[in-house]
Amino acid sequence: MRRVRYEKNGGPEVLFVEQAPEPEPGPGELLVRCEAIGVTLPAVRKVREGKEPAPLGGEVAGTVVALGPGTSGFAVGDRVTGLAFAGGYAELAVVHRATASHVPAYATAVDAVALVRxxxxxxxxxxxxxxxxxxxxxxxxxxxxxxxxxxxxxxxxxxxxxxxxxxxxxxxxxxxxxxxxxxxxxxxxxxxxxxxxxxxxxxxxxxxxxxxxxxxxxxxxxxxxxxxxxxxxxxxxxxxxxxxxxxAAIARDQPERYARWREEQWEAFRSGVLRAPVHVVLPLADVARAHALVEGRVNCGKVVLVP
Incomplete structure (x- = not known):
């Protein structure tokens, strides 16, 4: 599979796409084939200012292709969105079930990464x-x-x-x-x-x-x-x-409230009360351009990568 990596800190130019082994989900984890990846300012800052290069995580949305041991509430084929704490800029990403949620049929993967988190x-x-x-x-x-x-x-x-x-x-x-x-x-x-x-x-x-x-x-x-x-x-x-x-404190300590907010938000989106603005959707190979847009504060809305 393809994934994005960097070997030294710096600007968007240090990012590159490489071939890597497919990850395996552990206990309580989902393996997701990513259809959309949200670019965030914290991820951009990690590349620029982090103490040492680290796998890039972030918001992903796509289809579940495998479940780790003891993972409940999801099935292969489900459309989900969630956080990949590492290795999120990739064709396949591991998402812990605690951060994952289902994407309704009326929404796209791009909608999900632009709206949910x-x-x-x-x-x-x-x-x-x-x-x-x-x-x-x-x-x-x-x-x-x-x-x-x-x-x-x-x-x-x-x-x-x-x-x-x-x-x-x-x-x-x-x-x-x-x-x-x-x-x-x-x-x-x-x-x-x-x-x-x-x-x-x-x-x-x-x-x-x-x-x-x-x-x-x-x-x-x-x-x-x-x-x-x-x-x-x-x-x-x-x-x-x-x-x-x-x-994170709400998601960790008040999961019922977190889930209720999420469902109410999807309903507001479905009814048109809430919009999820997207600035641009770019292929994974254009990751440097995506980071440059966010770092330069050029974007109006979400910058999204699609593998």
Missing amino acids: SGLVARGAHRAGRPVAGESVLVTAAASAVGGLALQYARNGGASRVVAAVGDPAKADFVRGLGADEVVVYGDASWGEPVDVVLDGVGGALLAPAVRALAPGGRLVAFSSGGGSVDAFELLVRSASVIGFQM
Whole structure:
């Protein structure tokens, strides 16, 4: 089978496709023939900044071709999506059943990798901010896969005003199409009128202006892998708070809630209430281009690889 690998850290140019043995599923694992692979910023950062080269994992969707010992709830031939913690950029990937879920007949594999994980993160971050109908919400990285879905959750949740923060003004039409009332650019001196909730998927240097965008009593939800620090005085003068959110904690500690959110999300997608924007679908051999799009923050929506 074909898989993507890299032997040294660097930019997209270090990625290459090679022939490799087919993996075997262990206990509680599914072997999935991948039809779609989602490219994420954490994976891009791992290639660029990781301590040493490591197998690339991520979101996959496809058909189950084999089951490991003691694996229940799935059968060969099922269409599924889930996380491959290693070896996800490949024609065949091993997915643990705890992260796997069925893909409904009305959705494609591309829909699944664009919607499920990104949408659950967006929904969870939105809920963590404890929004009340009529409050205002600002979303950073608003043109990303997660950000685009977060805009929709804010809009559908009754926000009086939805603000999209982006790095490039050329993305304004895209985010407005997903429900943004206003668009601000990271380098702007002001992000307009303060908001009640900020959903921050960027972190780093963007945390400071994100905190300054909060109204008195506002809440900032930090769910990015980008790290960063917050000035406590800025929180003090606003009586504001910062809330950390990690989807893995919900999936691990509250599996029933996680499953319910997922089913509700699929229903919203089926009924047209929720869209899963896809920027581009590329063949596996174009993995370097896919990573370049995400690293350069060029994409509007999900970047997807297909073996």
